[in-house]
Amino acid sequence: MADHPTTSTRIVLASRPDGAPTPENFRTEVVDLPTVGDGQVLLRTVYLSLDPYMRGRMSTARSYAAPLEVGDVMMGGTVGEVLESRHPDLAVGDHVLAGAGWQSHAVVDGTHVRRLDPSAAPVSTALGVLGMPGFTAYSGLLRIGQPKAGETVVVAAATGPVGSAVGQIARIRGARAVGIAGGPEKCRALLEEFGFDAAVDHRDPDFRARLAEAVPDGIDVYFENVGGHVAEAVMPLLNLYARIPVCGLVAQYNGADLERRDRLPGFLSLVLSRSLTLRGFIQNEFVPEMHDDFLDEATAWVRDGRLRYREDVVDGLESAPEAFIGMLEGRNFGKLLVRV
Template sequence: MGEQQIVLAERPEGRPTRETFRYESIELNAPDAGQVLLETLYISVDPYMRGRMNDARSYSQPFELGAPVQGGVVAKVIESRSDALKEGDIVVGMLDWATKLVVDAKTVRKIDASLAPVSTALGVLGMTGMTAYFGLLDIGNPQPGETVVVSAAAGAVGSIVGQIAKIKGARVVGIAGSDEKTTYLKEELGFDEVINYKTEDVGEALDRACPSGVDVYFENVGGEIGDAVIDRLNPFARIPVCGAISGYNEKENIGPRVQSKLIASRARMQGFLVGDYGKRFKEAAEQLGEWVSAGELKYEETIFEGFDNVPDAFLGLFDGSNTGKLLVKL
């Protein structure tokens, strides 16, 4: 059939390269009872995938060497031998990076293509939006008038976090890595203050942008940016820890010792995984959908075209080239 998949060719030392991935031709059998044949429409590339490329104990299974890389995929049903799905249905699931694939129908979820563009099932209305929703509201719990700082603020999760914080009446400060991104955050998304960490001294900029200190810090990057924010926490501040992309390609992680700072500020720092909230996904999807429909929640997508460009899209995560959700359209 001339279909292709992408497998993990090697475990990267430090930063991944194109050599981390290998394209392979695949032959697909017709679907059996309960299965569907899918054609991939969109592939999501996400920072957490870097951790799964290491052969190390973590919160999700490592990718296997020589086996397909997996991630969020939106696909169209081409042929169905399941009562649950019919030809033409659009579905989302954690699937192999492949042009077409045969899967059990129960491993994917049908999405309503009339509500929003189907790509949003991988972004603002999918795991990305839910990560922002639960991390900010459950752990961060921002109150009207409080100051919320978001790192990687123009990224897929950060851009949604900042907007939800604004909806909840907080004052929002975003940290991003280009003037284009900081302009977008302020003018398009309504952030109150923005910091370009590549051209400004982050500590001085935080003192200017957060004269009353920091009540909630939504942590996406770690490293020196995280250190600078943690130095400026108010009493009883909350830190939802979503990611630490600054260290994902480091071979050794040498970081600050935060314990005494947390005692002094009586702050709460809590890591979380969106999967912990599985029972509440419906609640989040409905609320996010309402905000998008009402124009209160905007989203941006950076879209690479073509299956050939999946590795380049993934590598682009680590140089900050994307605004919003990074996707590949097949």
């Protein structure tokens, strides 16, 4: 139709970061949109998700997925509105979950999107508590962590979309939840907003002592998504047979401490002496067997208030690079979204 956009504004990888990303690593372009073909839809991006894993895709370092090439559109989950459809199951006006990346509009294959029900939950939650971060928490905690009633679960970056869900799901399962976060405001939110049993500020000069006080019976599950000095403080407090799901190491994503190997023998000794279970995972490996249950359970928990969430929303696609850089520095509070 004549009133449909014919161009899309997009942000691409202009150069690879050396350490922390800078605005110069990104470039904004305007490109022509292709014609919508059979089975495809034209989407207007409503929300763009910004997530730590994107830093890894900007690098050529070996990882679980291929890196972006210089000049590629920055990748990312999106919620989009269908403006034009040539797919039988999608109609104009539908909202869908897609992976359109950092761009204002996109033509995508209709089989690669999932239609959302705005009456079930706000569509933005498909990128957060009811999306990839929520499923990361659900699958990693329940399949690998396997918390039992009365056990202690510790999670770092606990006010983020993954960490806040981990603690709340642990409590739903009858475990005790201890969150680690940066600053008094975030620690207060863990207690008052997310219902954690204890909160510890990793910026406290006495962080190690405060953490030990918060887990008098030791730690049975440590959900690892940070690494760095937080992980070092946790390790001596792990109980016999503790489980450690590892979904991220955000403290190391900008290259800090990646070459240190001197701590490895001591850590392996701890794994052996305390019979620890340590397993890294990428959430999509659990999708076939767990995702339907996750959507059913988590949607019900959100509705009844047992699973709360916070969103940190910035406006305008042009804001994405600075917001992304800030996220890696811990400046956001909650699930970081760009309202495009």
